Amino acid sequence: MITLTTTSNKYLLKFYHKQVTLTFCNLLALRNTINAINIESHFYEGHSGVELISVCNLKEILLLDTLDVLELKKIMDSIFSPKKELVY
Amino acid sequence: MENLIRENLSINIKVIDLLNDQIKMEAKASATYLAMASWCDQHGYDHSAKFFYAQSSEEREHMLKIFKYINDNGGMAYSPTVEGVSHDYESILDLYKTALQEEIKVSKSIQNIFLTCRKEKDVASELFLQWFVNEQQEEEQKMRHAVKIYDLHGEDVENLYAIDKRIAGV
Numbered sequence: 001m002i003t004l005t006t007t008s009n010k011y012l013l014k015f016y017h018k019q020v021t022l023t024f025c026n027l028l029a030l031r032n033t034i035n036a037i038n039i040e041s042h043f044y045e046g047h048s049g050v051e052l053i054s055v056c057n058l059k060e061i062l063l064l065d066t067l068d069v070l071e072l073k074k075i076m077d078s079i080f081s082p083k084k085e086l087v088y
Numbered sequence: 089m090e091n092l093i094r095e096n097l098s099i100n101i102k103v104i105d106l107l108n109d110q111i112k113m114e115a116k117a118s119a120t121y122l123a124m125a126s127w128c129d130q131h132g133y134d135h136s137a138k139f140f141y142a143q144s145s146e147e148r149e150h151m152l153k154i155f156k157y158i159n160d161n162g163g164m165a166y167s168p169t170v171e172g173v174s175h176d177y178e179s180i181l182d183l184y185k186t187a188l189q190e191e192i193k194v195s196k197s198i199q200n201i202f203l204t205c206r207k208e209k210d211v212a213s214e215l216f217l218q219w220f221v222n223e224q225q226e227e228e229q230k231m232r233h234a235v236k237i238y239d240l241h242g243e244d245v246e247n248l249y250a251i252d253k254r255i256a257g258v
């Protein structure tokens with residue numbers, strides 16, 4: 001289970017049993033790291049399917065599998081795109 | 089979540105991504121013009137060399153302008169790496185033609201970001217980019233002018249160096 005929520009002016013990333021508090025800068029850096037991962041490469045032969053990333057300026061290390069990467073890409077995408085205004 | 093992100097960020101995230109790509113482009117242009125200055129130095133085109141040294145630092149200034157803009161508005165600018173800078177040109181005309189092509193590419197990229205700002209309703213960034221739109225027009229004109237004079241008058245070697253002096257006035 002991966003979730004991202006806010007607490008006052010911080011962002012809380014729950015990654016399975018791990019909890020990481022991110023500042024906005026940390027969040028932007030994480031978004032960049034996640035977006036830079038080429039998911040297609042995971043499906044070529046010889047790829048371990050595992051990504052090792054650091055968050056919060058090297059303070060935390062996360063080990064992601066392909067599904068985690070996809071999930072995080074989705075989360076990053078959704079939190080940064082403004083909700084569509086509903087038209088009635 | 090959305091409100092908090094808006095508090096931290098004055099400009100659109102897609103625009104920031106594109107501006108970070110633009111930083112790479114400006115850095116590449118700066119490095120390319122430095123390579124061109126070197127070629128001109130090597131081949132005795134002193135005025136063109138001077139011109140490209142100046143262009144190279146202008147491109148770096150463009151890069152820094154975007155860099156600061158991103159950081160000042162809550163985003164994160166990334167220091168670019170530059171690869172694949174060519175040092176080989178067939179002739180001075182070939183060199184200027186390459187420079188013109190590069191400027192055209194940059195203009196298209198700036199226009200694309202400008203239109204993205206419009207689509208995303210990022211008015212501040214659209215205004216910021218207006219300066220770049222004008223600047224690109226000027227730079228294209230400079231290169232096009234140089235290509236034109238080399239193309240028209242650059243048949244014999246004597247002439248080539250005589251034209252080089254005119255570059256100082258471009």
Ligand SMILES: [Fe+2]
Nearest residue numbers: 114117147150
């Ligand atoms: Fe430029």
Ligand SMILES: [Fe+2]
Nearest residue numbers: 117147191227
């Ligand atoms: Fe330029």
